[in-house]
Structures are given as structure tokens and as C-alpha cells.
Amino acid sequence: MDQSTSAVMGQLVKTACSLEGSLARQLTYIADQIRLMNPHFSDAVDAFVDRLTNAHAGDKAPAVGDPMPGFLLPDDQGRLVSLERLLETAPVVVAFHRGHWCPYCRTNMIGLAALEADIKPVQIVAVSAEVQAYSRRLKAEAKAGFPFLTDMGNGYALSLNLAIWVDDDMAALIQAADIDIPRYQGQEGWVLPIPSVFVVGQDGLIKARHIDPDYRRRLEYADLKAFARQALATS
Structure with a gap:
């Protein structure tokens, strides 16, 4: 990403995060600004999302009540992290994102980092296919205490039926x-x-999930907080 694109996206994220209210409001602001700057790109995104929706992308991912398939993935420092080991301590929130370049993901990760203390001892892990150098960049921007895991080749996402091909x-x-x-x-x-x-x-079972082929929409923090507390209460 060149400096001009990076600066524009950075300003969008900064302004979005300053907006009070829901995550939806913040992400809608980003989407609206991108549409003003590049209507052709936004129209293409609409068509891309429609294709994914019509193909029922994500529908075959593990459902609530199913066992969550395990993982063993390197974190942003290269240390291997396993779901099994994390669950020995407390419930876990597994959050898949597209990467440091995505303003929606950046905004979402900043919000998750702000939520982290409120849901402890429930743990958060962020998962993307980005190599550690870029994961560290996003982790630093978000000021997150939780690990950012690298899913090389989207192998774990593929196993969960969450990986999509960009045409x-x-x-x-x-x-x-x-x-x-x-x-x-x-x-x-x-x-x-x-x-x-x-x-x-x-117990390794999925207590709640949120999957949306439209990457411009994410799980609200209030809902995630409620789900995390429910998981903790039943553990």
C-alpha cells in the first residue's frame, strides 16, 4: 500500500473510531466515504458480496453447538498457539479478519482491543493469513493485548469453510x-x-458465532460481550 492510500485509509479509521455509538455506525461511515471516493470500486464490492451471498458463503462453517475444530498457529512473535491450550484457562473468542490493509478490520480490531479487559478472563485471538510483520503492525495500531495468529495459506479458514476466492x-x-x-x-x-x-x-463447543459474507458488517461489541459472559457462566 503506497503512502497516499495508507494515509487516506488511516484517516478513515481514525475518524470512524471517534464516532460514538455502534460498530455498524463506524463501518457505515467508512463504506460511505469509500463510495464517495470511488463509486466504481464500491459497486464492484456490492456485486462481489452478492456473489458470495448467492453462493451461501460461510453457511457450511461450524454451527452453534458444534465442536470448534482445533488449531495450532504461530502468533505475531512466532510462538505456536493452540486452541486446546487456551481453553484450559477460559472460553475463547476466535475472530477472523482480512488483514491490516482493510479499514473495516482495522476499526474492528481497535474495538476488540478496547473490549478485551471487559470480557476477561475470556480470551481473544485474531486470525488472518497475513505474515507476522503485518500482523504485528495491526496489533500495534489496535493496542491489543491478545495474539494475532497467522493462518498460512488460509488453511484453517479453508477447513472451516470460511475461505473465499477473490475473482x-x-x-x-x-x-x-x-x-x-x-x-x-x-x-x-x-x-x-x-x-x-x-x-x-x-468444553470446546461453539456457544455463539457471527458470519457475514459482507465484510462491511461485523458483530456488535455489546453482543460479543453478552456471548462471552454466557460462555463464561456455563464453563
């Missing part, structure tokens, strides 16, 4: 905005996870 037209538009997803992920290919949240109880 050539959409990829070209993203590249035109100086966003280099293959470089950020450390390998060729245009695959991204559907931004999703799973709240996993200490």
Missing part, C-alpha cells in the same frame, strides 16, 4: 488501490477469510 476483476481493483494481498500473505493467490467470530466454551 480476477475484484483482485484487479484491489491491486489498483496499491493493496498487495499476495505479498501480505507471503504467497501467491487471492484467497481471504470471511470475517467471522466464534465464541468457544471450555
